[in-house]
Amino acid sequence: MKKFVNDPKQFVPEMLKGIALANPDTITYVPEYNLIMRADAPNNDKVSIIQGSGSGHEPAHVMVVGPGMLDAACPGDVFAAPPSDYVYQTAKLLASDKGVLLLVNNYTGDKMAFEMAQELAEADGIKAATLFINDDVAVQDSLYTVGRRGVAGNFFVMKAVGAKAEEGAELEEVVRVGELVNSVTRTMGIALTACTPPAKGAPLFDLGDDEIEVGVGIHGEPGRRRAKMVGADEIVDELLGAVVPDLPYRPGDRVALMINGLGGTPISELYLLFGIAAQKLADMGITVARSYVGEYCTSLEMAGASLTLVKLDDEIETLLAAPASVVARIF
Amino acid sequence: MKKFVNDPKQFVPEMLKGIALANPDTITYVPEYNLIMRADAPNNDKVSIIQGSGSGHEPAHVMVVGPGMLDAACPGDVFAAPPSDYVYQTAKLLASDKGVLLLVNNYTGDKMAFEMAQELAEADGIKAATLFINDDVAVQDSLYTVGRRGVAGNFFVMKAVGAKAEEGAELEEVVRVGELVNSVTRTMGIALTACTPPAKGAPLFDLGDDEIEVGVGIHGEPGRRRAKMVGADEIVDELLGAVVPDLPYRPGDRVALMINGLGGTPISELYLLFGIAAQKLADMGITVARSYVGEYCTSLEMAGASLTLVKLDDEIETLLAAPASVVARIF
Amino acid sequence: MAGKLSDVEWVVKDIAQTIVDNETYFGELDAVVGDGDFGFSLARGFEIVLADWDTFDRTDPGVFLQRIAMTVSARIGGTSGPIWGTAILRAGAQLKGKDEFTGEDVVRALRASVDGIKTRGGAELGEKTLLDALVPAIDTLEAELAAGHDARTIVNAVATTAADAAEATASLQAMRGRAAYTGERSIGSVDAGAMAIAVLARHLADAWPA
Amino acid sequence: MAGKLSDVEWVVKDIAQTIVDNETYFGELDAVVGDGDFGFSLARGFEIVLADWDTFDRTDPGVFLQRIAMTVSARIGGTSGPIWGTAILRAGAQLKGKDEFTGEDVVRALRASVDGIKTRGGAELGEKTLLDALVPAIDTLEAELAAGHDARTIVNAVATTAADAAEATASLQAMRGRAAYTGERSIGSVDAGAMAIAVLARHLADAWPA
Numbered sequence A, B: 001m002k003k004f005v006n007d008p009k010q011f012v013p014e015m016l017k018g019i020a021l022a023n024p025d026t027i028t029y030v031p032e033y034n035l036i037m038r039a040d041a042p043n044n045d046k047v048s049i050i051q052g053s054g055s056g057h058e059p060a061h062v063m064v065v066g067p068g069m070l071d072a073a074c075p076g077d078v079f080a081a082p083p084s085d086y087v088y089q090t091a092k093l094l095a096s097d098k099g100v101l102l103l104v105n106n107y108t109g110d111k112m113a114f115e116m117a118q119e120l121a122e123a124d125g126i127k128a129a130t131l132f133i134n135d136d137v138a139v140q141d142s143l144y145t146v147g148r149r150g151v152a153g154n155f156f157v158m159k160a161v162g163a164k165a166e167e168g169a170e171l172e173e174v175v176r177v178g179e180l181v182n183s184v185t186r187t188m189g190i191a192l193t194a195c196t197p198p199a200k201g202a203p204l205f206d207l208g209d210d211e212i213e214v215g216v217g218i219h220g221e222p223g224r225r226r227a228k229m230v231g232a233d234e235i236v237d238e239l240l241g242a243v244v245p246d247l248p249y250r251p252g253d254r255v256a257l258m259i260n261g262l263g264g265t266p267i268s269e270l271y272l273l274f275g276i277a278a279q280k281l282a283d284m285g286i287t288v289a290r291s292y293v294g295e296y297c298t299s300l301e302m303a304g305a306s307l308t309l310v311k312l313d314d315e316i317e318t319l320l321a322a323p324a325s326v327v328a329r330i331f
Numbered sequence C, D: 001m002a003g004k005l006s007d008v009e010w011v012v013k014d015i016a017q018t019i020v021d022n023e024t025y026f027g028e029l030d031a032v033v034g035d036g037d038f039g040f041s042l043a044r045g046f047e048i049v050l051a052d053w054d055t056f057d058r059t060d061p062g063v064f065l066q067r068i069a070m071t072v073s074a075r076i077g078g079t080s081g082p083i084w085g086t087a088i089l090r091a092g093a094q095l096k097g098k099d100e101f102t103g104e105d106v107v108r109a110l111r112a113s114v115d116g117i118k119t120r121g122g123a124e125l126g127e128k129t130l131l132d133a134l135v136p137a138i139d140t141l142e143a144e145l146a147a148g149h150d151a152r153t154i155v156n157a158v159a160t161t162a163a164d165a166a167e168a169t170a171s172l173q174a175m176r177g178r179a180a181y182t183g184e185r186s187i188g189s190v191d192a193g194a195m196a197i198a199v200l201a202r203h204l205a206d207a208w209p210a
């Protein structure tokens, strides 16, 4: 394993320290609870938005803290949900008169940690709500499982609730738009390589030189099936073929289209995929009104990409277009 | 080779098409000359800024076209300077009363193409200047070679001349700030893996499982030396040890610090490196006043990072802080 | 067979040490169809249990277990933090106020752990989780106690059952946790959590004082 | 030995085809201490030369070469576009207006190419570039012409010199192009551009009409 790391156990804290040093005026790092928060939070006139999840998905979620998105992120270790106590402590620190919204990607560990934290917070008299994100079409929903996973589409939910909270909306309203966006968002991913968690030191699975994993999870969980590598056109067909019929997205719809890199794929290839997908959607009569190309929710250095569609209406489009400024930035 | 690509020969055009489709209102793609330009350029009250270079370094340079940075980028194939004719055609399309500034990373091929293009443009009566960027300390300057390479530090030159041009400054003034920024910018990079150009289909060099390439170029050119993999602290010592004494940067200096990913390294590791570097600079009495963490100038999917310092003064700091909005973006 | 605080201390310490020692192995088990963090998560938490060993409230065996549970809950992430934390907390509740406890008390405590795990994670037997090793192991414990066997015989029988049951999870399809996402592809490999139960039980049996 | 347009056409076509056929090999040579794009760059340009073959102005051998040069300049990137474009342009200038040309005219044209390459890229002999194969090859051509040998003998001798000279670049340290960044590490492998000259010369010699 070759990674820029000192002690693998300190990987997440050292990353968080870097975030804080890069944003000394706007971001506070609380080492006791592995927590990154807006320096000016909480604000009693605004619902506090908190997202936690395993690390290794950066920029999600620690790097989307800032005005218009998250008030705090409480990450776990790489690919492990945060301990419930840290989520609870985060909720306490961010408690606002308007309430606290806990955003959770729908995984067993995250769900349990956030539910326990919500219970504890409510016992302290904190107004809290939990919202689950489950946009991954690779997993069939079922009564017997925890259900679909939250993957790159979580960006849109975070953006929408962040914008709504910034307007001063009540907790119920913020929850409503979050659920609305989640309900019209679908994602499907493909991996070209596995990734190596720093503490494990070896790849999570083996893929042959001409193999791809279709429907891969963002933690290296295997996907729907293993397939032979094909050209970019066919990859896009596979992704759209899974996503479009699922909602379904129909001719006449306006959508946001995201091509998200899983970590190891250059942005040049992501734009190439975007161009193909946008063209194919146009051919289906679906209008791409907002576009997102880059890394939003990664799986360490995994090579691969996911495609997300969000069906837009005026309300969602306005929230997605609202200004925001987060840790991840160019200038 | 597993990459999202159809025909490797069409890799760059298909990427450019994706850029255009993702930015239909603001960006124009001119397929004849492999050119990406602001839809509202040229503007006769503003110097036009053009940068060209081989592809494979995205977001440099095609994805930093936009208000406040480039008016156009004319990329070559992966790792190959653009043909001089395309540079010339770009200069013609972007010709403005205030003149055209051609930014060139200092490589033999790019230098020749841009010099030929400037000659041709001037013969057409276009006011043109060429500015070379050469921030890479890995290469010792010498009378016998083309000199130091332009690498990730080119971002700061593009940002500064872009901001100056936006103010309506004359060509000479824009050239002056570009030269100023270039003269106080230094970069050093380290690769953990090689990269695979789509048309080649195989890695450009072989690195052992515990080997790193110190002072690597952004085209997979081997660097200063091959070394054993070490921890992140020692990596940062190596990078700072090459960069700091070169200008030199001194106690009391204010600097911009960039940790640039070479393509395959997750942003989590880049923030980890940033934190270490910022701490070490503080210990030297050097103040990090502006911070940049992410991918600015890559080498396809190479795992690795470079560290850039820019010595700030009030003029440079104002130009770097000026608003800009380019193809690469989050929202 | 009667137990007291020092017995609980011995068992918890042996489990904690075995978890730390098996970090890599447990992680590899989880990597087959999961995400490979199981060993890391457990080890980071039980490392702290060992480091803070002398600081836990030892009013009685139940209180001691509850303090251990709070550390585990607070410091272990992933699915395992809530699952193992809840399990230990519920067991502690059963032993609270008892300076001495019987074998039957232990069975009752472990049944409470199972209920806690089921409530927390929604899993049932046969869904390829640690329950599929834990429940048969408790059944054996109960039967062996009823049969009046000596302690060494009992812990050996429990370890054997846990091992067999863990191996048998290979034929199950995962319905819970990340492994469930792989559907039928989860069949053929053992569950990481179940195998961990087997390893812990085997180490306890082997180390059991004569 | 007198030449005419059809001879130039034959040579250019053979060179173009050999470049397209050797794309991978030339790229591999450049990957050793360069960036691996040399084969790709040359092939993309000469592919277009072949595709547009019938469209070039054939007023005389010089004009024809100048048109080829413009396509090469316009469509080949990297260092090779300006270098090869300039070389062909300068050769064309020497043959302009000559419907027939002599062996001495060819030597003069190739010397002009060398001067053009030096002006464009600033390289001198011994700096590990294509010049280190091209210049010895031209020297041999000149000597063989002076000795009055027949055409087949001459082209064979030229190809042999080019091959030997290209091999000999392995002992040189690169001072130009991307390979120069590797300093002493460039010693030990041949220069891609020089080797391309040798391959082109060998193919011309082998294919030379009887």
Ligand SMILES: Nc1ncnc2c1ncn2[C@@H]1O[C@H](COP(=O)(O)OP(=O)(O)O)[C@@H](O)[C@H]1O
Pocket: A079, A080, A081, A108, A109, C030, C034, C035, C036, C037, C038, C039, C041, C077, C078, C079, C080, C081, C083, C117, C121, C122, C123, C128, C129, C130, C131, C176, C177, C178, C179, C191, C192, C193, C194
């Ligand atoms: N819902 C559940 N209830 C009980 N045990 C579970 C559940 N889900 C997973 N497990 C157990 O947890 C183990 C994985 O733990 P861990 O790696 O910490 O979880 P994850 O990485 O999926 O969050 C599995 O092998 C299984 O035994």
Ligand SMILES: Nc1ncnc2c1ncn2[C@@H]1O[C@H](COP(=O)(O)OP(=O)(O)O)[C@@H](O)[C@H]1O
Pocket: B079, B080, B081, B108, B109, D030, D034, D035, D036, D037, D038, D039, D041, D077, D078, D079, D080, D081, D083, D117, D121, D122, D123, D128, D129, D130, D131, D176, D177, D178, D179, D191, D192, D193, D194
């Ligand atoms: N300054 C120069 N003058 C003449 N030839 C050069 C020069 N620099 C490089 N070359 C030749 O060009 C070859 C590499 O061409 P190419 O791969 O297109 O260049 P690059 O990738 O460095 O831009 C080298 O093998 C060498 O023969």
Ligand SMILES: [Mg+2]
Pocket: A054, A079, A080, A081, A109, A219, C035, C037, C038, C078, C079
């Ligand atoms: Mg996990």
Ligand SMILES: [Mg+2]
Pocket: B054, B079, B080, B081, B109, B219, D035, D037, D038, D078, D079
């Ligand atoms: Mg090149």
Ligand SMILES: [Mg+2]
Pocket: C030, C034, C035, C036, C037, C038, C078, C178
């Ligand atoms: Mg796991």
Ligand SMILES: [Mg+2]
Pocket: D030, D034, D035, D036, D037, D038, D078, D178
């Ligand atoms: Mg090259």
